[in-house]
Amino acid sequence: MGVRPIRAGIVVTGTEVLTGRVTDRNGPWLAERLRELGVDVGRTVVVGDRREDLATALRFQLADHDLVITSGGLGPTADDLTAEVVAQVQGRAMALDRDLADRIEEIVAGYAARRSWTTPPEILRQGSEKQAMVPDGAVVLTPIGTAPGLVVPAADGGAAVVVLPGPPSELQPMWAEAIASAPVRAVLDRASELRQAEIRIWGPPEAELAAALRVHEDAHGPLDEAGLEVTTCVRDGELEIVSRFAPEAAGAYGDLHASLSATFGEQIYADDGRSLDDVVAEVLLERGETVATAESCTAGLVAARLADRPGSSAYLLGGFVTYANEAKTAEVGVSTGLLEAHGAVSREVAEAMARGARERLGTTYGISTTGVAGPGGGTADKPVGLVHIAVAVTDGSVAHRELFVAGDRAAVRRRTVVAALHLLRATMAR
Template structure:
């Protein structure tokens, strides 16, 4: 059996949703790349008894337990102390570590102009330099060191800081530590492949998978599916010995869904569109009303997007539609802002003003108010325009205002994907 790890994410701010957990998913993927399966990711608040219970729970059935967070200088930072207690170790001051942390704190204090009392600062440094006996220290990236704490009764615990900017640079040192290497001695390659499908309903995918399993089997494959923003995502994990079984599954999906399968190599629609722009040399301008720049922002999320995203206009008010991208007032009066005619005029105006290959116009009713029987909440018109082609989509979307705006952006990306692919 492959090595298994459990992860404890600490912090009441994460537990209550004030801060999104970025460490659990990141660590799970890093571990998979090492051939380590993640059994559970547990989120606990800054409570001693809950953290201790989570550590004891994960000790069963896991070769390594990893914690993130709770290593700071304040009273609610309890991780090192609780891990020591659970592992049966006594906390001792490491004077050399204390000196190194103090130097880091002094440097940060000078750089940021902090005026913390020296006594308070010294107490915080001392707290962070308390190390469980027998633990290996991972050099701090910020002010908090990492720790690898062994136990005679169970798995070692790898203690990492909470800020991703400190945790991620520490990871390479962590996985080279001898205690961690010993804990993960049973690791083996764990492959993961992702197929992305646009359009078909989830029930259709479920039927294809059921049929394939009955006829060809899914032995050795761990298949998970997810419906997200209208996209079907099929993620499969498997050992190398099951590569043939996976190849048959992927072929079955491609055969069943044909062009609806837009990625078999894990690329997202954003990445596929980026590659198509790069391959065709096309450029883009946007004019957005209800999405208010979300489309341009998402295109710009990928590094290098300046090679094809020239610019965008946020034309929320009718006056902005006319002034910025030249929508004729007559169109607005005759058809209203939420109409195919206005979406087309916005797309064409953005393209002509910025001299791009493609322009995209978006106008709709995101809600929760503003809808009418003729133009209800969730009605969105999207248009893509080039010098010789115009494509229009009518979207009728449900959900919250945020959901309507987010889904509209995804629809725009897929429209661009299809048009750019056809134009190659």
């Protein structure tokens, strides 16, 4: 592929992240921002709040990356070690920045006044001074909360470390200042464009995608030799193919896109980076159409997914959570006779729920879900994982799909939401 791309390593700190109590949002966000700048992320490492583990992770990342970025560990408590350890690894002494300490103390005083803290000022001052300890030669990034960021060059001229706070609400606004700093700019000026393209497919199994990729390589040669880094992922029944490549490999990506299009056709629902939510919302907005939901096993998750996008009130008029049979009858008009004859988890009830939601709110479409999410409640005839979804339309037609979803309760509910939105998308495409 020619010249080695500029590479960055990410170190996410925090025992709460390492143990799963908090989900890492910073690593993926930073990786995408770096990719946009032409920087390839080699590794993301998560470490707890332990001095030696953090130092080892930093040395590991610095050994073969042009830039290292950390998140977290910049607070006033004893387990906030990042700035101190980065200084140690980079061969720099730490010193108190008196002006920065005064600025942080002023920010903390504002918090104290607004939140009615009774903490003695001396304790708050000690915390501010800890956060204002800065490695010699570091660039200080303006604090968004109380923690300043840092860009710490190596004393021997090696790779710099960008030290950012853990809360995403502080890290993300600080990013622009970080990449504008001279040490980081020197790295970015050597980066070249790194493109990324995504193809999303609904319907076929992963084995079918694997076969299609083998056929493509038989015809065009290995993907990596063509300059393509291709990764595939199965997420809630969707196949996602992400390709990363330099501009000179654009032709090779065009060949791959053509191969997949020839194989999967209309099963490809997006090839331009849009998500399922984007595709559904854009069609609804373009046509001025509306949706109502009636949910049993998903208990509002379909409506919540539709509402995630700003401006969703233009197409999502409302929804009903109808867990009990009585609610299905009272809220969306499912007859007691239908429930007695077929049971709540049935095609007939799913279709009645979809029609009822649409009619109650006067929408273009009604979407329904009813199923056995588990872990209990299944029978021989209606096992855990059985789900019925339906989409009703103003012309009186109703699309239905029966699902058998493996996994725990959360997986069944999550996959049902995705399948319901795909059924809506397919119905709109008729």
